[in-house]
Amino acid sequence: LKPELTGDFGTLMEWADGARRMEVRANAETPNDARTAREFGAEGIGLCRTEHMFFDEDRILAMREMILAETSEGRRTALAKLLPMQRQDFTELFEIMHGLPVTIRLLDPPLHEFLPHTDEEIADVANAMGVDAERLRRRAHTLSEFNPMLGHRGCRLLISYPEIAEMQARAIFEAAIAAGKSTGAPIEPEVMVPLVGIKAELDVVKARIDAVAQEVMEESGTTIVYQVGTMIELPRAALKADDIAQSAEFFSFGTNDLTQTTFGISRDDAGSFLGDYQQQSIIEQDPFVSLDQEGVGELVRIGAERGRKTRPGIKMGICGEHGGDPSSIGFCETVGLDYVSCSPYRVPIARLAAAQAALKAKNKG
Ligand code: PEP
Numbered sequence: 382l383k384p385e386l387t388g389d390f391g392t393l394m395e396w397a398d399g400a401r402r403m404e405v406r407a408n409a410e411t412p413n414d415a416r417t418a419r420e421f422g423a424e425g426i427g428l429c430r431t432e433h434m435f436f437d438e439d440r441i442l443a444m445r446e447m448i449l450a451e452t453s454e455g456r457r458t459a460l461a462k463l464l465p466m467q468r469q470d471f472t473e474l475f476e477i478m479h480g481l482p483v484t485i486r487l488l489d490p491p492l493h494e495f496l497p498h499t500d501e502e503i504a505d506v507a508n509a510m511g512v513d514a515e516r517l518r519r520r521a522h523t524l525s526e527f528n529p530m531l532g533h534r535g536c537r538l539l540i541s542y543p544e545i546a547e548m549q550a551r552a553i554f555e556a557a558i559a560a561g562k563s564t565g566a567p568i569e570p571e572v573m574v575p576l577v578g579i580k581a582e583l584d585v586v587k588a589r590i591d592a593v594a595q596e597v598m599e600e601s602g603t604t605i606v607y608q609v610g611t612m613i614e615l616p617r618a619a620l621k622a623d624d625i626a627q628s629a630e631f632f633s634f635g636t637n638d639l640t641q642t643t644f645g646i647s648r649d650d651a652g653s654f655l656g657d658y659q660q661q662s663i664i665e666q667d668p669f670v671s672l673d674q675e676g677v678g679e680l681v682r683i684g685a686e687r688g689r690k691t692r693p694g695i696k697m698g699i700c701g702e703h704g705g706d707p708s709s710i711g712f713c714e715t716v717g718l719d720y721v722s723c724s725p726y727r728v729p730i731a732r733l734a735a736a737q738a739a740l741k742a743k744n745k746g
Pocket residue numbers: 428430489614634635636637638639700701702
């Protein structure tokens with residue numbers, strides 16, 4: 382444990398852990414984050430954002446080739462370069478977490494983050510692909526969007542580019558086998574599909590994941606225990622959670638996007654006027670910091686209730702920024718979520734807040 386988590390503070394944490402009902406996980410995608418999360422007492426990874434894994438120089442080029450390839454074969458060739466790296470990423474995370482639950486979310490970038498923008502970037506990709514730079518520029522142009530956060534991201538991308546889900550699923554399952562061998566711990570990955578609004582979207586992506594799991598099991602002669610679940614981060618997903626739960630084995634509420642899409646306020650630009658709103662008492666708190674319990678929270682409650690109607694006992698957590706905010710954690714307790722997931726440094730606060738919420742619920746009951 383970190384020195385600051387021993388002594389009196391450590392004792393307080395132990396008391397908190399004895400009192401709370403909800404698990405506390407962390408959002409982490411690097412080995413450092415995962416180690417920090419464990420040191421702070423995280424009981425798993427609730428969100429591994431895989432899009433962050435592709436921005437290194439040695440990966441972004443292959444990612445751009447993949448996005449801009451015009452055939453499935455071209456995409457597979459580019460993704461084949463990324464598979465060993467991605468397998469290594471997941472193996473390390475699984476090893477560090479040593480059998481604790483790890484939820485890996487398939488790719489969810491706003492597409493423009495992976496498009497080449499400068500002449501130099503276009504020339505580099507054209508060179509790597511052996512195609513004409515002008516043709517590539519035109520192709521990149523056809524993929525650019527005015528509203529990338531409401532565009533071709535999450536499961537939508539995984540549906541148009543099924544090869545991505547296949548590569549990532551293979552990397553996850555092969556890593557689970559490798560980490561299972563190196564640690565001796567059972568590794569049971571949770572594969573999460575982002576930005577689902579329609580059950581059929583999840584079905585299409587899940588079918589790919591299941592097919593890859595089958596292939597990897599046959600190739601390795603090993604059984605892999607895994608779950609496929611979904612983010613609930615669009616109002617429609619919350620409203621149709623009964624439908625979606627027919628296919629999802631777990632839910633994770635993505636309250637960043639859910640706040641953005643419920644209010645219709647950009648999560649990236651909101652700072653420009655929300656401060657003013659607070660000053661004028663139009664709102665009490667920034668809804669991107671503290672869950673709007675009566676609005677966005679109502680959708681979380683509806684999603685949880687409807688999901689449970691279809692699949693009683695379905696595991697549910699929250700992985701938006703609100704998962705580390707004490708009053709939002711209190712709200713999650715009232716909805717009966719199983720876990721909150723937050724940034725590694727907020728894990729101790731979340732453990733305390735979860736304990737406080739559980740005690741409050743007990744006293745009420
Ligand atoms: C969310 O939308 O709440 C979420 C956790 O996903 P991201 O922040 O990566 O969009």
